[in-house]
Amino acid sequence: xxxxxxxxxxxxxxxxxxxxxxxxxxxxxxxxxxxxxxxxxxxxxxxxxxxxxxxxxxxxxxxxxxxxxxxxxxxxxxxxxxxxxxxxxxxxxxxxxxxxxxxxxxxxxxxxxxxxxxxxxxxxxxxxxxxxxxxxxxxxxxxxxxxxxxxxxxxxxxxxxxxxxxxxxxxxxxxxxxxxxxxxxxxxxxxxxxxxxxxxxxxxxxxxxxxxxxxxxxxxxxxxxxxxxxxxxxxxxxxxxxxxxxxxxxxxxxxxxxxxxxxxxxxxxxxxxxxxxxxxxxxxxxxxxxxxxxxxxxxxxxxxxxxxxxxxxxxxxxxxxxxxxxxxxxxxxxxxxxxxxxxxxxxxxxxxxxxxxxxxxxxxxxxxxxxxxxxxxxxxxxxxxxxxxxxxxxxxxxxxxxxxxxxxxxxxxxxxxxxxxxxxxxxxxxxxxxxxxxxxxxxxxxxxxxxxxxxxxxxxxxxxxxxxxxxxxxxxxxxxxxxxxxxxxxxxxxxxx
Numbered sequence: 001x002x003x004x005x006x007x008x009x010x011x012x013x014x015x016x017x018x019x020x021x022x023x024x025x026x027x028x029x030x031x032x033x034x035x036x037x038x039x040x041x042x043x044x045x046x047x048x049x050x051x052x053x054x055x056x057x058x059x060x061x062x063x064x065x066x067x068x069x070x071x072x073x074x075x076x077x078x079x080x081x082x083x084x085x086x087x088x089x090x091x092x093x094x095x096x097x098x099x100x101x102x103x104x105x106x107x108x109x110x111x112x113x114x115x116x117x118x119x120x121x122x123x124x125x126x127x128x129x130x131x132x133x134x135x136x137x138x139x140x141x142x143x144x145x146x147x148x149x150x151x152x153x154x155x156x157x158x159x160x161x162x163x164x165x166x167x168x169x170x171x172x173x174x175x176x177x178x179x180x181x182x183x184x185x186x187x188x189x190x191x192x193x194x195x196x197x198x199x200x201x202x203x204x205x206x207x208x209x210x211x212x213x214x215x216x217x218x219x220x221x222x223x224x225x226x227x228x229x230x231x232x233x234x235x236x237x238x239x240x241x242x243x244x245x246x247x248x249x250x251x252x253x254x255x256x257x258x259x260x261x262x263x264x265x266x267x268x269x270x271x272x273x274x275x276x277x278x279x280x281x282x283x284x285x286x287x288x289x290x291x292x293x294x295x296x297x298x299x300x301x302x303x304x305x306x307x308x309x310x311x312x313x314x315x316x317x318x319x320x321x322x323x324x325x326x327x328x329x330x331x332x333x334x335x336x337x338x339x340x341x342x343x344x345x346x347x348x349x350x351x352x353x354x355x356x357x358x359x360x361x362x363x364x365x366x367x368x369x370x371x372x373x374x375x376x377x378x379x380x381x382x383x384x385x386x387x388x389x390x391x392x393x394x395x396x397x398x399x400x401x402x403x404x405x406x407x408x409x410x411x412x413x414x415x416x417x418x419x420x421x422x423x424x425x426x427x428x429x430x431x432x433x434x435x436x437x438x439x440x441x442x443x444x445x446x447x448x449x450x451x452x453x454x455x456x457x458x459x460x461x462x463x464x465x466x467x468x469x470x471x472x473x474x475x476x477x478x479x480x481x482x483x484x485x486x487x488x489x490x491x492x493x494x495x496x497x
Contacts (some may be wrong), residue, residue, distance in 0.1 A: 011071040024130040033130040040121035051464030057146030107428035113446030146185040153189025159306040169329030182329035269297035285318040374423040390472035402470035
Protein backbone atom coordinates (compact mmCIF):
# COMPACT_ATOMS: atom_id res chain seq x y z
CA UNK A 1 0.00 0.00 0.00
CA UNK A 2 1.25 3.52 -0.77
CA UNK A 3 1.07 4.63 2.88
CA UNK A 4 3.26 1.64 3.79
CA UNK A 5 5.88 2.97 1.38
CA UNK A 6 5.58 6.68 2.13
CA UNK A 7 4.64 6.67 5.80
CA UNK A 8 8.15 7.45 7.04
CA UNK A 9 8.12 10.83 5.36
CA UNK A 10 4.56 11.66 4.42
CA UNK A 11 1.30 12.04 6.33
CA UNK A 12 -1.89 10.65 4.81
CA UNK A 13 -4.32 12.24 7.27
CA UNK A 14 -5.89 14.19 4.41
CA UNK A 15 -6.92 10.94 2.73
CA UNK A 16 -10.49 11.77 3.60
CA UNK A 17 -13.54 13.56 2.25
CA UNK A 18 -13.95 17.24 3.06
CA UNK A 19 -17.19 16.72 4.91
CA UNK A 20 -15.46 14.50 7.46
CA UNK A 21 -13.34 17.48 8.44
CA UNK A 22 -16.22 19.98 8.42
CA UNK A 23 -18.27 17.61 10.61
CA UNK A 24 -15.28 17.21 12.93
CA UNK A 25 -15.11 21.00 13.26
CA UNK A 26 -18.86 21.05 13.91
CA UNK A 27 -18.45 18.53 16.74
CA UNK A 28 -15.58 20.64 18.08
CA UNK A 29 -17.63 23.86 18.02
CA UNK A 30 -20.52 22.09 19.77
CA UNK A 31 -18.19 20.61 22.40
CA UNK A 32 -19.16 17.09 21.25
CA UNK A 33 -15.84 16.07 19.78
CA UNK A 34 -14.65 13.98 22.72
CA UNK A 35 -17.93 12.14 23.28
CA UNK A 36 -17.39 8.41 23.24
CA UNK A 37 -19.00 6.90 20.14
CA UNK A 38 -19.17 3.66 18.22
CA UNK A 39 -19.17 3.15 14.44
CA UNK A 40 -19.43 -0.12 12.52
CA UNK A 41 -18.44 -1.08 9.00
CA UNK A 42 -20.71 -3.57 7.25
CA UNK A 43 -21.80 -4.35 3.71
CA UNK A 44 -25.39 -4.76 2.58
CA UNK A 45 -25.16 -7.57 0.06
CA UNK A 46 -22.70 -10.38 -0.58
CA UNK A 47 -20.53 -9.40 -3.57
CA UNK A 48 -20.90 -10.88 -7.05
CA UNK A 49 -24.34 -12.31 -6.18
CA UNK A 50 -22.40 -14.91 -4.21
CA UNK A 51 -22.72 -16.45 -0.79
CA UNK A 52 -19.83 -14.86 1.14
CA UNK A 53 -17.00 -12.34 1.33
CA UNK A 54 -13.43 -12.76 2.58
CA UNK A 55 -12.41 -10.23 5.21
CA UNK A 56 -9.35 -8.42 3.89
CA UNK A 57 -7.45 -5.16 4.24
CA UNK A 58 -7.11 -4.94 8.01
CA UNK A 59 -3.30 -4.89 8.07
CA UNK A 60 -3.25 -2.11 5.46
CA UNK A 61 -5.73 -0.14 7.58
CA UNK A 62 -3.55 -0.48 10.66
CA UNK A 63 -0.53 0.71 8.64
CA UNK A 64 -2.54 3.88 8.06
CA UNK A 65 -3.71 4.29 11.65
CA UNK A 66 -0.18 3.96 13.03
CA UNK A 67 0.68 7.11 11.07
CA UNK A 68 -2.58 9.00 11.57
CA UNK A 69 -1.60 12.57 12.40
CA UNK A 70 -1.76 16.03 10.84
CA UNK A 71 1.59 17.44 9.83
CA UNK A 72 2.40 21.12 9.34
CA UNK A 73 1.78 21.09 5.59
CA UNK A 74 -1.67 19.51 6.17
CA UNK A 75 -2.64 22.30 8.56
CA UNK A 76 -1.25 24.93 6.19
CA UNK A 77 -3.37 23.54 3.38
CA UNK A 78 -6.53 23.38 5.48
CA UNK A 79 -5.98 26.96 6.63
CA UNK A 80 -5.99 28.05 2.96
CA UNK A 81 -9.47 26.69 2.28
CA UNK A 82 -12.33 29.17 2.16
CA UNK A 83 -16.09 28.89 2.53
CA UNK A 84 -18.53 30.19 -0.08
CA UNK A 85 -18.44 33.70 1.42
CA UNK A 86 -14.65 33.89 1.25
CA UNK A 87 -13.81 33.44 4.93
CA UNK A 88 -11.56 30.62 6.17
CA UNK A 89 -13.41 27.31 6.18
CA UNK A 90 -11.60 26.07 9.29
CA UNK A 91 -11.04 28.14 12.41
CA UNK A 92 -7.61 28.65 13.93
CA UNK A 93 -8.60 27.01 17.20
CA UNK A 94 -9.84 23.89 15.41
CA UNK A 95 -6.68 23.66 13.30
CA UNK A 96 -4.54 24.04 16.42
CA UNK A 97 -6.59 21.24 17.97
CA UNK A 98 -5.89 18.99 14.96
CA UNK A 99 -2.17 19.78 15.17
CA UNK A 100 -2.04 18.26 18.66
CA UNK A 101 -4.33 15.32 17.90
CA UNK A 102 -3.30 11.86 19.05
CA UNK A 103 -5.19 8.80 17.88
CA UNK A 104 -7.07 7.31 20.85
CA UNK A 105 -9.65 4.91 19.40
CA UNK A 106 -10.27 1.23 20.05
CA UNK A 107 -10.68 -1.00 17.02
CA UNK A 108 -12.17 -4.49 16.92
CA UNK A 109 -12.33 -6.39 13.65
CA UNK A 110 -12.88 -9.74 12.00
CA UNK A 111 -9.33 -10.98 11.21
CA UNK A 112 -8.26 -11.24 7.61
CA UNK A 113 -9.12 -14.46 5.85
CA UNK A 114 -12.33 -15.11 7.78
CA UNK A 115 -15.60 -15.48 5.88
CA UNK A 116 -18.12 -12.73 6.56
CA UNK A 117 -21.62 -12.08 5.31
CA UNK A 118 -23.97 -9.26 4.42
CA UNK A 119 -25.19 -7.20 7.35
CA UNK A 120 -22.40 -8.20 9.73
CA UNK A 121 -20.28 -5.61 11.59
CA UNK A 122 -16.87 -6.45 10.12
CA UNK A 123 -15.14 -3.60 11.96
CA UNK A 124 -16.09 -1.75 15.17
CA UNK A 125 -14.37 1.52 16.06
CA UNK A 126 -14.96 3.20 19.41
CA UNK A 127 -13.48 6.45 20.63
CA UNK A 128 -13.77 10.24 20.43
CA UNK A 129 -16.55 11.17 18.02
CA UNK A 130 -14.41 13.41 15.82
CA UNK A 131 -11.70 10.74 15.35
CA UNK A 132 -14.20 8.01 14.50
CA UNK A 133 -15.74 10.39 11.99
CA UNK A 134 -12.43 11.30 10.37
CA UNK A 135 -11.70 7.60 9.77
CA UNK A 136 -14.84 6.81 7.77
CA UNK A 137 -13.45 7.46 4.30
CA UNK A 138 -10.15 5.62 4.64
CA UNK A 139 -11.70 2.65 6.46
CA UNK A 140 -14.22 2.18 3.67
CA UNK A 141 -11.62 2.78 0.96
CA UNK A 142 -9.25 0.10 2.23
CA UNK A 143 -11.66 -2.57 3.46
CA UNK A 144 -14.15 -2.24 0.60
CA UNK A 145 -11.55 -2.77 -2.09
CA UNK A 146 -9.41 -5.50 -0.58
CA UNK A 147 -12.41 -7.52 0.63
CA UNK A 148 -13.94 -7.26 -2.84
CA UNK A 149 -10.78 -8.41 -4.62
CA UNK A 150 -9.99 -11.21 -2.18
CA UNK A 151 -13.52 -12.51 -2.71
CA UNK A 152 -13.24 -12.26 -6.50
CA UNK A 153 -9.91 -14.10 -6.41
CA UNK A 154 -11.40 -16.92 -4.36
CA UNK A 155 -14.24 -17.32 -6.86
CA UNK A 156 -11.78 -17.48 -9.75
CA UNK A 157 -9.59 -20.00 -7.93
CA UNK A 158 -12.69 -22.08 -7.11
CA UNK A 159 -13.57 -22.19 -10.82
CA UNK A 160 -9.98 -23.22 -11.68
CA UNK A 161 -10.21 -26.09 -9.17
CA UNK A 162 -6.68 -27.43 -8.50
CA UNK A 163 -5.03 -25.34 -11.23
CA UNK A 164 -2.75 -22.41 -10.43
CA UNK A 165 -4.12 -18.89 -10.88
CA UNK A 166 -1.66 -16.05 -11.45
CA UNK A 167 -2.65 -12.43 -10.83
CA UNK A 168 -1.56 -10.41 -13.87
CA UNK A 169 -3.50 -7.19 -13.25
CA UNK A 170 -0.94 -4.47 -12.48
CA UNK A 171 -1.21 -2.72 -15.84
CA UNK A 172 -5.03 -2.65 -15.67
CA UNK A 173 -5.37 -1.67 -12.01
CA UNK A 174 -6.63 1.78 -11.08
CA UNK A 175 -3.27 3.15 -9.99
CA UNK A 176 -0.18 1.94 -8.14
CA UNK A 177 -1.89 1.79 -4.75
CA UNK A 178 -4.79 -0.23 -6.16
CA UNK A 179 -2.37 -2.59 -7.90
CA UNK A 180 -0.48 -3.30 -4.68
CA UNK A 181 -3.62 -3.85 -2.64
CA UNK A 182 -5.10 -6.02 -5.40
CA UNK A 183 -2.01 -8.22 -5.50
CA UNK A 184 -2.12 -8.70 -1.74
CA UNK A 185 -5.85 -9.38 -1.67
CA UNK A 186 -5.64 -11.76 -4.63
CA UNK A 187 -2.96 -13.80 -2.90
CA UNK A 188 -5.08 -14.02 0.24
CA UNK A 189 -8.02 -15.07 -1.94
CA UNK A 190 -6.06 -18.00 -3.35
CA UNK A 191 -3.92 -16.85 -6.29
CA UNK A 192 -0.56 -18.61 -6.51
CA UNK A 193 1.57 -15.63 -7.49
CA UNK A 194 1.55 -12.13 -8.96
CA UNK A 195 3.31 -10.39 -11.83
CA UNK A 196 3.67 -7.28 -9.61
CA UNK A 197 7.31 -7.15 -8.54
CA UNK A 198 6.76 -4.36 -6.00
CA UNK A 199 4.03 -6.45 -4.36
CA UNK A 200 6.49 -9.32 -4.25
CA UNK A 201 9.04 -7.18 -2.45
CA UNK A 202 6.54 -5.47 -0.15
CA UNK A 203 4.45 -8.46 0.89
CA UNK A 204 6.59 -11.50 0.11
CA UNK A 205 4.21 -12.77 -2.59
CA UNK A 206 5.76 -15.12 -5.19
CA UNK A 207 6.27 -13.38 -8.54
CA UNK A 208 5.83 -15.02 -11.94
CA UNK A 209 5.81 -13.97 -15.58
CA UNK A 210 6.52 -15.00 -19.15
CA UNK A 211 7.26 -12.52 -21.92
CA UNK A 212 5.22 -10.12 -24.05
CA UNK A 213 4.39 -9.98 -27.75
CA UNK A 214 6.90 -7.14 -28.01
CA UNK A 215 9.71 -9.62 -27.33
CA UNK A 216 8.72 -11.66 -30.36
CA UNK A 217 8.19 -8.56 -32.49
CA UNK A 218 11.65 -7.21 -31.62
CA UNK A 219 13.27 -10.02 -33.70
CA UNK A 220 13.19 -10.89 -37.35
CA UNK A 221 10.99 -13.91 -36.80
CA UNK A 222 9.29 -15.82 -34.01
CA UNK A 223 11.69 -18.77 -33.96
CA UNK A 224 14.66 -16.45 -33.50
CA UNK A 225 12.88 -14.70 -30.63
CA UNK A 226 12.25 -17.98 -28.83
CA UNK A 227 15.84 -19.11 -29.39
CA UNK A 228 17.18 -15.82 -28.06
CA UNK A 229 14.94 -16.00 -25.00
CA UNK A 230 16.06 -19.58 -24.34
CA UNK A 231 19.68 -18.49 -24.56
CA UNK A 232 19.12 -15.63 -22.13
CA UNK A 233 16.79 -17.44 -19.68
CA UNK A 234 17.07 -21.18 -20.31
CA UNK A 235 15.38 -22.15 -17.04
CA UNK A 236 12.37 -19.85 -17.49
CA UNK A 237 11.05 -20.77 -20.92
CA UNK A 238 7.32 -20.28 -21.22
CA UNK A 239 6.74 -19.02 -24.74
CA UNK A 240 3.86 -16.76 -25.77
CA UNK A 241 2.83 -18.43 -29.03
CA UNK A 242 0.03 -16.28 -30.50
CA UNK A 243 1.86 -13.20 -31.82
CA UNK A 244 1.27 -14.29 -35.43
CA UNK A 245 -0.08 -17.81 -35.93
CA UNK A 246 -0.78 -19.73 -32.74
CA UNK A 247 -0.19 -23.28 -33.95
CA UNK A 248 2.96 -22.26 -35.81
CA UNK A 249 4.04 -20.65 -32.55
CA UNK A 250 3.55 -23.98 -30.79
CA UNK A 251 5.71 -25.69 -33.42
CA UNK A 252 8.45 -23.10 -32.89
CA UNK A 253 8.23 -23.56 -29.13
CA UNK A 254 8.67 -27.31 -29.59
CA UNK A 255 11.72 -26.78 -31.80
CA UNK A 256 13.35 -24.62 -29.15
CA UNK A 257 12.23 -27.04 -26.46
CA UNK A 258 14.24 -29.83 -28.11
CA UNK A 259 17.32 -27.60 -28.13
CA UNK A 260 16.76 -26.78 -24.47
CA UNK A 261 16.81 -30.47 -23.60
CA UNK A 262 20.15 -30.88 -25.32
CA UNK A 263 21.48 -28.22 -22.94
CA UNK A 264 19.98 -29.92 -19.89
CA UNK A 265 16.98 -27.59 -19.56
CA UNK A 266 13.35 -27.98 -20.62
CA UNK A 267 10.34 -26.22 -22.09
CA UNK A 268 8.25 -25.24 -19.08
CA UNK A 269 5.24 -24.37 -21.16
CA UNK A 270 3.49 -22.15 -23.65
CA UNK A 271 0.99 -19.33 -23.16
CA UNK A 272 -2.17 -18.69 -25.13
CA UNK A 273 -3.47 -15.12 -25.02
CA UNK A 274 -6.13 -14.96 -27.75
CA UNK A 275 -8.48 -16.95 -29.92
CA UNK A 276 -10.57 -19.98 -29.05
CA UNK A 277 -8.74 -21.11 -25.92
CA UNK A 278 -10.62 -24.39 -25.81
CA UNK A 279 -9.73 -25.59 -29.30
CA UNK A 280 -6.27 -24.06 -29.36
CA UNK A 281 -5.30 -25.58 -26.02
CA UNK A 282 -6.49 -29.01 -27.16
CA UNK A 283 -4.53 -28.76 -30.40
CA UNK A 284 -1.45 -27.45 -28.59
CA UNK A 285 -1.65 -30.21 -25.99
CA UNK A 286 -1.79 -32.85 -28.73
CA UNK A 287 1.23 -31.34 -30.49
CA UNK A 288 3.26 -31.09 -27.30
CA UNK A 289 2.44 -34.65 -26.22
CA UNK A 290 3.30 -36.10 -29.63
CA UNK A 291 6.75 -34.54 -29.39
CA UNK A 292 7.38 -35.80 -25.87
CA UNK A 293 6.59 -32.61 -23.98
CA UNK A 294 3.87 -34.08 -21.77
CA UNK A 295 5.13 -32.15 -18.73
CA UNK A 296 5.13 -28.77 -20.50
CA UNK A 297 2.13 -26.86 -19.20
CA UNK A 298 -0.31 -24.69 -21.09
CA UNK A 299 -0.85 -21.23 -19.64
CA UNK A 300 -3.83 -19.12 -20.68
CA UNK A 301 -4.77 -15.47 -20.30
CA UNK A 302 -7.13 -13.16 -22.28
CA UNK A 303 -9.74 -11.42 -20.06
CA UNK A 304 -10.50 -14.47 -17.97
CA UNK A 305 -12.80 -14.64 -14.95
CA UNK A 306 -14.55 -17.35 -12.93
CA UNK A 307 -17.26 -17.84 -15.54
CA UNK A 308 -14.98 -18.21 -18.57
CA UNK A 309 -12.63 -20.49 -16.63
CA UNK A 310 -15.52 -22.66 -15.48
CA UNK A 311 -16.78 -22.97 -19.06
CA UNK A 312 -13.33 -23.91 -20.35
CA UNK A 313 -13.03 -26.53 -17.61
CA UNK A 314 -16.42 -27.97 -18.59
CA UNK A 315 -15.24 -28.14 -22.21
CA UNK A 316 -12.17 -30.07 -21.10
CA UNK A 317 -9.59 -27.47 -22.12
CA UNK A 318 -6.18 -28.85 -21.00
CA UNK A 319 -5.06 -25.56 -19.48
CA UNK A 320 -2.97 -25.90 -16.32
CA UNK A 321 -2.27 -22.30 -15.32
CA UNK A 322 -4.59 -19.29 -15.60
CA UNK A 323 -3.34 -15.72 -15.84
CA UNK A 324 -6.11 -13.36 -14.71
CA UNK A 325 -5.81 -9.60 -14.81
CA UNK A 326 -8.43 -6.99 -15.63
CA UNK A 327 -11.50 -8.86 -14.44
CA UNK A 328 -9.83 -9.67 -11.14
CA UNK A 329 -8.11 -6.46 -10.02
CA UNK A 330 -11.00 -4.20 -11.07
CA UNK A 331 -13.76 -6.37 -9.64
CA UNK A 332 -15.22 -6.14 -13.17
CA UNK A 333 -18.85 -7.18 -12.65
CA UNK A 334 -19.06 -5.37 -9.28
CA UNK A 335 -16.98 -2.20 -8.99
CA UNK A 336 -17.27 -1.88 -5.20
CA UNK A 337 -18.18 -3.95 -2.16
CA UNK A 338 -20.71 -1.33 -1.11
CA UNK A 339 -19.58 -1.22 2.50
CA UNK A 340 -21.09 1.39 4.81
CA UNK A 341 -19.83 2.98 8.04
CA UNK A 342 -22.55 3.99 10.47
CA UNK A 343 -22.78 5.54 13.91
CA UNK A 344 -24.50 3.05 16.23
CA UNK A 345 -24.07 4.48 19.72
CA UNK A 346 -22.92 7.72 21.37
CA UNK A 347 -22.64 8.89 24.95
CA UNK A 348 -24.56 11.95 26.06
CA UNK A 349 -23.20 14.76 28.21
CA UNK A 350 -23.85 12.67 31.30
CA UNK A 351 -21.87 9.69 30.02
CA UNK A 352 -24.89 7.53 29.24
CA UNK A 353 -24.98 5.47 26.05
CA UNK A 354 -27.65 6.40 23.49
CA UNK A 355 -28.24 3.90 20.69
CA UNK A 356 -28.47 5.21 17.15
CA UNK A 357 -30.09 3.69 14.08
CA UNK A 358 -30.23 4.79 10.45
CA UNK A 359 -33.70 4.12 9.05
CA UNK A 360 -34.62 3.70 5.40
CA UNK A 361 -37.68 2.75 3.40
CA UNK A 362 -35.37 0.04 2.04
CA UNK A 363 -34.99 -2.39 4.93
CA UNK A 364 -31.55 -3.43 3.67
CA UNK A 365 -30.33 0.13 4.39
CA UNK A 366 -31.52 0.19 8.00
CA UNK A 367 -28.49 -0.06 10.28
CA UNK A 368 -28.14 -1.93 13.58
CA UNK A 369 -27.75 0.04 16.83
CA UNK A 370 -25.50 -0.71 19.77
CA UNK A 371 -21.97 -1.96 20.41
CA UNK A 372 -21.93 -5.06 18.29
CA UNK A 373 -20.22 -8.43 18.14
CA UNK A 374 -20.65 -11.49 15.88
CA UNK A 375 -20.95 -14.95 17.39
CA UNK A 376 -20.54 -17.95 15.08
CA UNK A 377 -22.14 -21.24 16.13
CA UNK A 378 -20.87 -24.70 15.18
CA UNK A 379 -22.33 -28.18 15.24
CA UNK A 380 -20.64 -31.22 16.80
CA UNK A 381 -18.58 -31.74 13.64
CA UNK A 382 -17.28 -28.13 13.83
CA UNK A 383 -19.38 -27.08 10.87
CA UNK A 384 -20.52 -23.44 10.99
CA UNK A 385 -24.31 -23.29 11.23
CA UNK A 386 -25.26 -19.66 11.95
CA UNK A 387 -23.97 -16.22 12.90
CA UNK A 388 -25.59 -14.09 15.58
CA UNK A 389 -25.14 -10.32 15.84
CA UNK A 390 -25.56 -9.06 19.38
CA UNK A 391 -24.85 -6.08 21.62
CA UNK A 392 -21.94 -6.73 23.99
CA UNK A 393 -23.74 -4.77 26.73
CA UNK A 394 -26.59 -7.31 26.77
CA UNK A 395 -26.78 -10.15 29.24
CA UNK A 396 -27.34 -13.11 26.95
CA UNK A 397 -30.03 -15.63 27.84
CA UNK A 398 -29.18 -19.25 28.60
CA UNK A 399 -31.35 -20.22 25.67
CA UNK A 400 -30.66 -17.88 22.77
CA UNK A 401 -33.27 -16.89 20.23
CA UNK A 402 -31.95 -15.67 16.87
CA UNK A 403 -34.20 -13.77 14.47
CA UNK A 404 -33.68 -13.20 10.77
CA UNK A 405 -33.98 -9.40 10.37
CA UNK A 406 -35.54 -9.73 6.92
CA UNK A 407 -38.04 -12.36 8.04
CA UNK A 408 -39.04 -12.08 11.70
CA UNK A 409 -40.86 -15.40 11.49
CA UNK A 410 -37.59 -17.16 10.71
CA UNK A 411 -36.05 -18.03 14.08
CA UNK A 412 -33.28 -20.26 15.37
CA UNK A 413 -32.54 -21.40 18.90
CA UNK A 414 -29.22 -22.24 20.53
CA UNK A 415 -28.08 -23.13 24.00
CA UNK A 416 -25.29 -21.13 25.60
CA UNK A 417 -23.41 -24.46 25.59
CA UNK A 418 -23.49 -24.70 21.79
CA UNK A 419 -19.95 -24.51 20.41
CA UNK A 420 -19.24 -20.96 19.31
CA UNK A 421 -16.66 -18.20 18.91
CA UNK A 422 -16.79 -14.43 18.70
CA UNK A 423 -15.43 -13.13 15.40
CA UNK A 424 -14.51 -9.54 16.25
CA UNK A 425 -11.16 -9.45 18.03
CA UNK A 426 -9.34 -6.55 19.64
CA UNK A 427 -6.83 -4.97 17.25
CA UNK A 428 -6.17 -1.48 18.64
CA UNK A 429 -6.61 -0.26 22.23
CA UNK A 430 -6.52 3.47 22.89
CA UNK A 431 -4.58 4.01 19.68
CA UNK A 432 -2.00 1.27 20.31
CA UNK A 433 -1.89 -1.95 18.28
CA UNK A 434 -2.35 -4.96 20.58
CA UNK A 435 -2.84 -7.62 17.89
CA UNK A 436 -0.09 -9.72 16.35
CA UNK A 437 -0.73 -9.87 12.62
CA UNK A 438 -0.23 -13.25 10.94
CA UNK A 439 1.79 -13.49 7.75
CA UNK A 440 0.09 -13.99 4.40
CA UNK A 441 0.69 -17.73 4.42
CA UNK A 442 -1.23 -18.09 7.68
CA UNK A 443 -4.03 -15.91 6.34
CA UNK A 444 -4.27 -18.13 3.24
CA UNK A 445 -4.54 -21.15 5.54
CA UNK A 446 -7.30 -19.36 7.43
CA UNK A 447 -9.26 -18.98 4.18
CA UNK A 448 -8.94 -22.72 3.49
CA UNK A 449 -10.09 -23.61 7.01
CA UNK A 450 -13.03 -21.26 6.72
CA UNK A 451 -14.30 -22.88 3.53
CA UNK A 452 -13.76 -26.33 5.04
CA UNK A 453 -16.04 -25.38 7.94
CA UNK A 454 -18.85 -24.14 5.70
CA UNK A 455 -21.47 -25.77 3.50
CA UNK A 456 -19.83 -26.00 0.06
CA UNK A 457 -22.92 -24.47 -1.54
CA UNK A 458 -21.94 -20.98 -0.38
CA UNK A 459 -19.23 -21.12 -3.09
CA UNK A 460 -21.60 -21.86 -5.97
CA UNK A 461 -21.08 -19.37 -8.78
CA UNK A 462 -24.72 -19.41 -9.88
CA UNK A 463 -26.89 -20.51 -6.97
CA UNK A 464 -25.00 -19.69 -3.81
CA UNK A 465 -26.59 -20.70 -0.53
CA UNK A 466 -27.22 -17.93 1.99
CA UNK A 467 -25.49 -18.53 5.31
CA UNK A 468 -27.83 -17.68 8.23
CA UNK A 469 -27.07 -14.28 9.76
CA UNK A 470 -29.46 -13.37 12.56
CA UNK A 471 -29.96 -10.82 15.31
CA UNK A 472 -30.05 -11.82 18.95
CA UNK A 473 -33.60 -11.31 20.24
CA UNK A 474 -32.84 -8.30 22.47
CA UNK A 475 -31.03 -6.55 19.62
CA UNK A 476 -33.87 -7.33 17.24
CA UNK A 477 -36.36 -5.88 19.72
CA UNK A 478 -34.22 -2.77 20.17
CA UNK A 479 -34.16 -2.25 16.41
CA UNK A 480 -37.93 -2.58 16.25
CA UNK A 481 -38.42 -0.15 19.13
CA UNK A 482 -36.09 2.46 17.62
CA UNK A 483 -37.73 2.19 14.20
CA UNK A 484 -41.21 2.45 15.70
CA UNK A 485 -40.20 5.37 17.90
CA UNK A 486 -38.62 7.19 14.99
CA UNK A 487 -41.67 6.70 12.79
CA UNK A 488 -43.95 7.83 15.61
CA UNK A 489 -41.84 10.96 16.12
CA UNK A 490 -41.85 11.64 12.38
CA UNK A 491 -45.64 11.31 12.29
CA UNK A 492 -46.01 13.64 15.30
CA UNK A 493 -43.84 16.28 13.66
CA UNK A 494 -45.91 16.00 10.50
CA UNK A 495 -49.12 16.50 12.51
CA UNK A 496 -47.69 19.64 14.13
CA UNK A 497 -47.07 21.10 10.71
